[in-house]
Amino acid sequence: MTALSILKRKGREMTETKSRAGEGLSAAQSPAEEAKAAMAGFLKEFSTFQDDVKSTLKHQEERLTMLNAKTMAYGRPALSARAEVEVPHQKAFNAYLRSGDDDGLRGLTLEGKAMSSAVAADGGYLVDPQTSDRIQSLLLSTSSLRSVANVVQVEATSFDVIVDRSEVGSGWATEAAATTETATPVIERISIKLHELAAMPKASQRLLDDSAFDVEGWLAEKIATRFIRAEAAAFINGDGVDKPKGILLPTKVANASWTWGNIGYVPTGAAADFATTNAADCIINLVYALGADYRANGTFLMNSKTVGAVRKMKDADGRFLWSDGLAAGEPSRLMGYPVVVSEDMPDIAANAYAVAFGDFRAAYTIAERPDLRILRDPFSAKPNVLFYANKRVGGDITDYAAVKLLKIAVS
Numbered sequence: 486m487t488a489l490s491i492l493k494r495k496g497r498e499m500t501e502t503k504s505r506a507g508e509g510l511s512a513a514q515s516p517a518e519e520a521k522a523a524m525a526g527f528l529k530e531f532s533t534f535q536d537d538v539k540s541t542l543k544h545q546e547e548r549l550t551m552l553n554a555k556t557m558a559y560g561r562p563a564l565s566a567r568a569e570v571e572v573p574h575q576k577a578f579n580a581y582l583r584s585g586d587d588d589g590l591r592g593l594t595l596e597g598k599a600m601s602s603a604v605a606a607d608g609g610y611l612v613d614p615q616t617s618d619r620i621q622s623l624l625l626s627t628s629s630l631r632s633v634a635n636v637v638q639v640e641a642t643s644f645d646v647i648v649d650r651s652e653v654g655s656g657w658a659t660e661a662a663a664t665t666e667t668a669t670p671v672i673e674r675i676s677i678k679l680h681e682l683a684a685m686p687k688a689s690q691r692l693l694d695d696s697a698f699d700v701e702g703w704l705a706e707k708i709a710t711r712f713i714r715a716e717a718a719a720f721i722n723g724d725g726v727d728k729p730k731g732i733l734l735p736t737k738v739a740n741a742s743w744t745w746g747n748i749g750y751v752p753t754g755a756a757a758d759f760a761t762t763n764a765a766d767c768i769i770n771l772v773y774a775l776g777a778d779y780r781a782n783g784t785f786l787m788n789s790k791t792v793g794a795v796r797k798m799k800d801a802d803g804r805f806l807w808s809d810g811l812a813a814g815e816p817s818r819l820m821g822y823p824v825v826v827s828e829d830m831p832d833i834a835a836n837a838y839a840v841a842f843g844d845f846r847a848a849y850t851i852a853e854r855p856d857l858r859i860l861r862d863p864f865s866a867k868p869n870v871l872f873y874a875n876k877r878v879g880g881d882i883t884d885y886a887a888v889k890l891l892k893i894a895v896s
Contacts, residue, residue, distance in 0.1 A: 616705045617857050620709045630827060631716060635846045635851065644850070648672070649672055675883050680878065684712055686704065686874075687869045688703065689868060693870060720732065729881065735882060740774045743886075745885055747885060751771045756835055757834060758893065768891070772842060775887075779843060784822060786842070787839060788839075791839045795807065836893060838892055838893075840891035848882060849881070850883045854877045860873040
């Protein structure tokens with residue numbers, strides 16, 4: 486055996502020995518190294534899982550974005566329940582109107598700004614806020630005096646208005662002269678009592694069973710129609726007995742002898758109509774009979790027949806005193822002041838007070854409770870169902886100097 490072959494054999498032996506030594510070390514790996522290797526494998530697998538989750542969420546977000554875009558484009562209802570804040574009460578109230586099922590309304594808590602409770606102490610359920618707001622908007626847009634008067638909401642049976650009906654005394658003073666005592670203001674309290682206003686529309690049970698029938702919209706329109714008629718008449722001609730006091734209730738006196746507690750009037754100059762010559766003079770006199778502070782917010786109040794006569798009036802130069810509104814929703818104007826048409830104002834007749842002019846927000850106050858109750862009665866008018874709706878409202882004059890009347894009379 487040559488030396489070269491011996492060296493090669495020794496080299497192979499040494500290599501095999503080192504290899505076996507490495508395998509032994511690997512087989513005898515420490516616990517810390519094993520835990521480290523296991524943790525590295527877990528983190529690698531978790532990173533892969535996290536990437537998969539992110540990819541799935543991104544895909545879902547893209548699908549939701551596309552779905553929302555389609556919903557907005559085609560006007561479909563929102564998928565989120567948060568889009569309808571009053572959904573629980575609306576559904577419960579709708580079920581009560583259609584079938585008398587009041588389980589959903591019992592114990593239902595409403596927002597304090599809308600209603601105080603779901604069940605009234607003397608029977609009936611409060612109308613949901615959206616229907617109540619719809620009724621209020623119809624009353625405001627249609628009921629004549631309400632649209633220009635001062636309307637307040639109260640939680641009591643009456644509303645007190647404190648009126649300062651005189652000026653604070655004053656005078657000139659010097660440093661040397663003694664200051665004299667001035668007059669004290671006169672304070673008066675006007676109490677507006679709230680009276681119950683009711684409406685009783687009815688519908689057939691078959692109509693209520695029809696799911697396509699908008700029972701809430703129908704109910705709001707019917708209640709508003711009844712309330713408008715009752716309110717409009719009471720706010721003008723009410724006698725204060727179980728109803729508000731009307732603006733024409735106080736004693737009327739000639740404006741030259743006006744005192745607090747009365748309403749001043751200006752005559753037309755003819756016994757049963759406007760004067761045949763210079764008919765517009767009485768309108769001008771009526772406007773300037775009102776104080777300048779009130780005249781800035783003045784409004785005319787008359788019925789349609791009086792409007793037909795007044796809009797024909799011209800001044801000395803042949804120009805009409807009447808001008809129609811220039812934009813949609815803008816009222817017509819007489820001598821530059823808006824005109825509100827109230828069919829409950831008297832017609833043109835002898836000794837009638839056919840026209841009122843004043844700052845009605847200062848002159849007349851309407852006080853009402855915000856809640857509107859509904860009681861369903863399926864028995865009294867079979868096969869129809871009655872809906873008894875009631876609320877409380879009151880009204881009275883709070884400033885006798887803020888309104889003047891036009892009397893159809895010679896003087």
